[in-house]
């Protein structure tokens with residue numbers, strides 16, 4: 177997950193491959209609540225692991241519900257059988273509407289029936305998201321609900337006991353958010369000693385979400401009778417009973433970004449999206465029809481969608497998006513790639529989501545140069561013409577969907593006109609529903625190699641290149657190439673095979689076939705974790721020896737280039753700026769006095785439990801410097817255009833800030 181201030185995207189060119197969607201947010205949080213309230217134990221597979229489910233799980237635990245993760249990643253919830261073991265709790269629900277609304281209903285009803293005092297609160301934006309319609313419906317039933325802040329908005333206190341009036345139908349508005357009706361449907365079975373009737377006022381929006389609610393209630397043994405979309409009856413004697421085991425389907429709203437990606441950029445082969453298919457429960461899967469209307473070619477499979485570019489440019493459409501409110505945001509960005517305007521209507525609910533999404537979308541699309549008109553419940557986006565494109569820093573308003581859909585703008589053909597397509601501010605906000613969104617995207621997209629930025633950090637041993645590289649890459653969300661590890665692995669593998677480090681042909685042949693891979697900060701040769709073995713001083717000397725052989729350097733050249741992947745690379749070594757990435761936009765040559773470097777290496781070895789001797793280290797380090805500087809092939813010298821950084825008396829943090837400052841000066845968006 178990227179926890180950085182901003183993410184710079186290079187112009188993207190194509191997309192291919194297969195991805196697995198995270199679990200649906202809407203299904204995950206409904207299932208968690210039902211499983212917690214039901215009788216019996218429920219095992220949930222493919223549950224979404226993100227901020228919105230984390231706050232729900234924390235709240236359930238605070239309410240006395242036990243749950244645990246299983247070795248296979250599934251989650252087991254011990255149902256409470258409709259009775260809370262705690263009579264007081266204060267729950268923080270972040271910005272998760274799918275947790276706030278149903279928990280408010282559940283706790284209001286249980287407090288009324290059994291007594292208790294519960295508080296629900298969230299982040300400041302949650303306290304601006306209306307809940308009055310639900311609170312009014314619950315008050316009409318007799319629940320005692322206190323507004324702790326602005327009336328009609330969280331935070332709320334839910335108290336009891338109170339006498340529940342279930343003889344009359346409970347009325348709830350359906351035209352602001354369907355989550356109010358969902359909250360009542362999920363929780364009224366807790367008090368259904370008699371038939372409980374819910375009547376919807378106004379035209380119900382987002383009906384597919386109610387279908388999800390009804391389908392899940394059915395799995396928990398509650399068969400709600402529905403008359404049109406106006407009247408719902410929970411039969412007397414309804415009880416929530418665990419079905420035992422359940423699977424969460426992939427998130428259909430999250431699928432929209434990849435359906436769009438396929439439509440925009442899968443020109444060779446389809447992009448395969450696993451986790452939803454033709455029998456998907458979620459209404460947002462119908463986003464695929466909208467994308468098809470714009471020109472996407474979509475093959476529906478049982479549990480996957482295969483999407484490729486069809487009509488190009490895309491076709492502008494006019495669509496009532498009331499059934500696909502979340503996924504519809506993606507259409508607004510696709511509209512930039514069309515040949516006629518796209519008009520999205522029925523999106524009034526965007527105004528009360530994580531942010532005012534109509535205003536946010538219009539503002540940010542305009543930053544890219546698009547012409548956009550907006551109304552109370554509609555948005556019209558015009559195709560982005562060549563002369564209008566502008567690279568922009570996209571504000572995401574702490575809204576995961578803003579970050580995800582705007583990343584697609586980097587595919588715009590005009591984005592290639594600038595070295596940096598666009599900047600996404602606060603990309604970490606995707607953690608709400610899709611913590612690995614950007615990593616998933618980067619695995620699927622392609623860019624011209626020369627468009628992918630590289631920062632080179634070269635310098636002598638123990639100058640701190642590796643440390644600086646890691647920190648800078650972390651701050652930019654870029655990949656890392658620790659090229660010394662490739663020479664070290666070659667030396668290690670040669671020694672294991674009994675090949676002398678001076679045998680150029682055999683060592684080079686070994687380097688060409690190295691089965692190396694990096695994962696979770698560890699380095700593997702075949703299946704063996706060689707991370708620690710690589711750091712032995714002796715292997716460092718061996719690496720220096722094999723690195724002096726031109727055939728070995730040539731053998732490792734391609735492998736090093738293959739690390740240049742979207743969104744960017746920070747490469748550390750001796751010849752990154754001079755030989756491997758000579759056109760890199762930023763080259764840093766990092767040095768420190770030999771004494772300081774020996775002292776750092778000494779401390780490093782001792783802290784890892786290795787024995788070390790200062791004089792010996794200084795001697796080895798100077799010998800290595802000499803060998804690296806004087807070899808004929810790619811010697812250790814600063815590139816002509818490198819910035820020199822002597823960090824003998826500079827802390828790690830100060831070195832990182834210096835490099836980031838140099839980098840910012842090279843960017844379209846200086847810090």
Ligand SMILES: Nc1ncnc2c1ncn2[C@@H]1O[C@H](COP(=O)(O)OP(=O)(O)OP(=O)(O)O)[C@@H](O)[C@H]1O
Pocket residue numbers: 636637638639640641642643644660716776777779780823826827828831
């Ligand atoms: N500016 C600094 N001040 C003090 N210590 C530092 C500084 N930069 C790095 N170090 C420390 O120096 C040690 C060596 O750093 P690092 O392993 O990053 O060097 P390196 O140049 O990558 O070495 P090698 O080329 O041998 O892999 C580490 O323990 C690191 O924490």
Ligand SMILES: Nc1ccn([C@H]2C[C@H](O)[C@@H](COP(=O)(O)O)O2)c(=O)n1
Pocket residue numbers: 637638659660661663664716719720723724748749750751752800804
């Ligand atoms: N780009 C590179 C990287 C490393 N080497 C050689 C020279 C070093 O002595 C040895 C080990 O590197 P380290 O892990 O200490 O960075 O590998 C090189 O020649 N070119």
